[in-house]
Amino acid sequence: MKVEQTTIPGVLRIGLEVKPNDDGWFKENFHREKLAALGMDVVQHNVAYFAEAGIVRGIHAEPWDKYLSPSSGRVFAAIVDLRDNATFGQVETFELGTSDALFVPRDVGNSFCTLTPHTTYNFLVNEHWSPERVAVDLFDPELAIEWPIQELSYTERDATNPSLEQLRRQRA
Template sequence: MKARPTTIAGVLRVELEVKPNDGGWFKENFHRAKLAELGLDVVQHNVAYFEEAGVLRGIHAEPWDKYLSPTSGRVLAAVVELRDNAAFVRVETFELGTSDALYVPRGVGNSFCTLTPHTTYNLLVNEHWSPERIAVDPFDPELAIEWPAEDLKYTERDAASPSLEDLRRQRA
């Protein structure tokens, strides 16, 4: 496990070693001591499966740290700095496969779009789920995220998320 900083403070891109074996591969996706070194004490492990490519989720900033990694398929992940600081609204995108993970601290918005059918996405968090979150419109032109598909599938709730301008007004 090799963690590298990104342009957003606290967000880490993690490279995982994937070892081929008879008929497939093996990877150590979770190692308590190694994740604790990153500051993550996992209390909940969620798994999401997506049958189709082009499924978009986010942008959500929850009150917990996240460790995100696909175990099958590929995703385009986008993280957005939404914490109150000088780098507010910095955006960075990552293509993640089975040998990749992201560590996203609380308050940083995260989203993803499946790039392949049959994608399984793991989300490890350090607090139990609650409905509290900040959400931002993933299509906000100010973010200028280039989502990889024209025919995206997303929830009505995500599509109804406020713009960055609305979020700024709420915080003022």
């Protein structure tokens, strides 16, 4: 496991060793002690499968830490700091494949776009799911996220997320 700090405090990019074998490959995606050393005690593992490229989800910030990694396919991840701090609104993007993971702390927004069909995305979290979250518009011009695919598919719920400026006003 190779851990790198990113420009957003607490967000870590993690390189995972993928070992080719005669049948395909093997990776250690989850190791309790290694994740505990990062400050994460996993309580739930979620898996999402996406049949098509261009499916986008987010930008959601939940009250739990997340460890994200594709087990098949590739994703473009856009991470946005939504915490009340000096880096509020800062964006960093990543392309993630099977040898990559991200550690995203609670209250930092996470979004992703599938780059390939048949993408499977793993989400390990340190709190059980609840509907509580903060969300921001995927296409907010202030964030200026350059989504890598022209035609995107997203949920109606994500289409109605507030702008960063609306979120600022709600918190004031």
